[in-house]
Amino acid sequence: MERVRRKYVLTGNYAAAYAALHSRVEVVAAYPITPQTTIVEKIDELISKGEYNTTMIRVESEHSAMAAAIGASAAGARAFTATASHGLFYMYENIWWAANSRLPVVASFVTRALAPPWNIWSDHQDVYALRDSGWILFLARNAQEVYDLIIQAFKIAEDDEVRLPVGVAHDAFIVSHTSEPVEMPMQDEIDSFLPPPEHIKPLLDPENPVSVGNLPTAEQHYMLRKNIWDCIIYSLSVIRRVGREYTELTGRNYGELIPAYKTEDAEYILVTSGAMGGDAEDAVDVLRDMGIRAGHLSIRLFRPFPHDELIDKVADSKAILVFNRGVSMGLGGVITADIRDSISKEALSIPVYDFIVGLGGVEVSKDDFIKAVHDLKTGKLDMKKTYYLMGGEYV
Amino acid sequence: MPEVMYPIAKPAPGSAGKTGYWRWQKPVIIREKCTRCGLCWIYCPDSAYELDEEGYPIVLYDWCKGCGICAHECPVDAIKMVDEYGEG
Incomplete structure (x- = not known):
């Protein structure tokens, strides 16, 4: 109509x-x-x-x-x-x-x-x-x-x-x-x-x-x-x-609390919140052109945390990369901690990697996401570390 | 489906518990000096006063927090603040 x-x-x-x-x-x-x-x-x-x-x-x-x-x-x-x-x-x-x-x-x-x-x-x-x-x-x-x-x-x-x-x-x-x-x-x-x-x-x-x-x-x-x-x-x-x-x-989709982009068959799932989601989706397209099955989730609802929906969407993935525009000092990315909580409650063994980006308005571009996935695929990332990624470089 | 709880209190005696426990000094009425003016009853911020049939004040020690306003306002010094637990 x-x-x-x-x-x-x-x-x-x-x-x-x-x-x-x-x-x-x-x-x-x-x-x-x-x-x-x-x-x-x-x-x-x-x-x-x-x-x-x-x-x-x-x-x-x-x-x-x-x-x-x-x-x-x-x-x-x-x-x-x-x-x-x-x-x-x-x-x-x-x-x-x-x-x-x-x-x-x-x-x-x-x-x-x-x-x-x-x-x-x-x-x-x-x-x-x-x-x-x-x-x-x-x-x-x-x-x-x-x-x-x-x-x-x-x-x-x-x-x-x-x-x-x-x-x-x-x-x-x-x-x-x-x-x-x-x-x-x-x-x-x-x-x-x-x-x-x-x-x-x-x-x-x-x-x-x-x-x-x-x-x-x-x-x-x-x-x-x-x-x-x-x-x-x-x-x-x-x-x-x-x-x-x-x-x-x-007609706009608000049935999802964590809107998903190409996650159905994704091995590597990028998680972001707020405006940087568009850049993450651009990165997903570039990665897919390279033959890497990437997907993206945007945490639209932060509290209450939509645990069930997250698990549904990541259950078949190989790794989750979380990009946080804010950090809990001495612990890591704020949303990374939420994702790890959900993974742990379900006793899943999907590795979750922690990135801090865009603090103080630093530009976040698709290249940051692409670099993170490449580094993960080539075994350069340690799950215990929190990576501060600015302008395509770890600082 | 949860039922929402609101942090509200309906006005009732002692809706916050027996606040007399907060007190370290209590007001004691010296009946001989009292002129039954009722100022202690008016000024008490916790309505911890009643007046007896003759108009003399009665302190409701369950609720009196011992603030001393009544003793301060009494125009004839007929209210004395006494330590609850004695000297020292």
Whole structure:
């Protein structure tokens, strides 16, 4: 069936702004920081044109931005914020308040390196720091995914059995400030997919007074964290269901949580997250032209980690090469550790190799991936090592 | 399917447990000095005061955290803060 669509040329940041407003978000609270600024500017611009019934709260810091989003969400409003890097870390305390209060806040995180030295370019270290909080975390590859995942994020977060905040991350500049075509459903289609915010259960209700987050016993605290575990594990089924519904609406495939490229018969599987996935797929094509059966997986959903889907997709491979845009100092690549956890839980014997790439916005190209596969095939790599690969060289 | 737990407390006496355990000093009313003005009852931040039939204050020691605000506010020094565990 041919549907009428809106198709604009948008940056990743503008895609995030449109997605929030098309989701009929009621409250946006944000503080500007490079490379997030144009998300909030665009939202403000569109609100000022009178096209959206959204309140923008101009706060004095990111800590307050998340606090305002938490307050709005606790009152039952649909709330959104956006930040990056140092702003995210200034917000960090309230990241946990949002998760532990079970508030369906949705946030757009533009990944950026942490200082010192000052750096505004992309790496994923900032978003990796949210890993253990209880937020559901997506890493988008392009502006289209930014748009699509934010619309889905509200539906996932507000699910009565999930009730967890959702973050959708995208790479600084590579996605945030690069323009590409973005197809958007018509507003009535989005409204039929995402129910109006009135369905959100308010935590704060003047008719039924409660206090949020005061002092319980140690055992109650333990059970509240255990409950987040139960709900975030359950959320995998909600994320899949919402993804299938969105696929039906748009024809774009969100049934997969780890999109795969040529992995069916692959011996060597490259694993990436975020924008570098496109370069990895180019590398797969080059390697296949050379007769090497390579494939690629993009970790689109970072938390909860989609263990079953990963295992399905790597079970028949000979080796997995994981490329991380962030490192856990003294351990290795953050996503490498996740992949090794899954391999170990299934008692599989597939070797997993660890690469750190693109820190501080260093260019990641297809040549880096091709070199890694060649070095593995020629027996030059040690599984116990973490390889720092920059510009086609180990450093 | 899990049921979501929220970190909320409904207002009720002692919803955070018997906070009297936190106390190291307790307020003691000197009945002879008390003018029954009720300021201790008004100022207590934990509602750990009741007034008896004659209007004299009663401290609810299960909940009183020993903050001393009542003793500080008493206009006639009719509330004395006494160490819970004696001197030293």
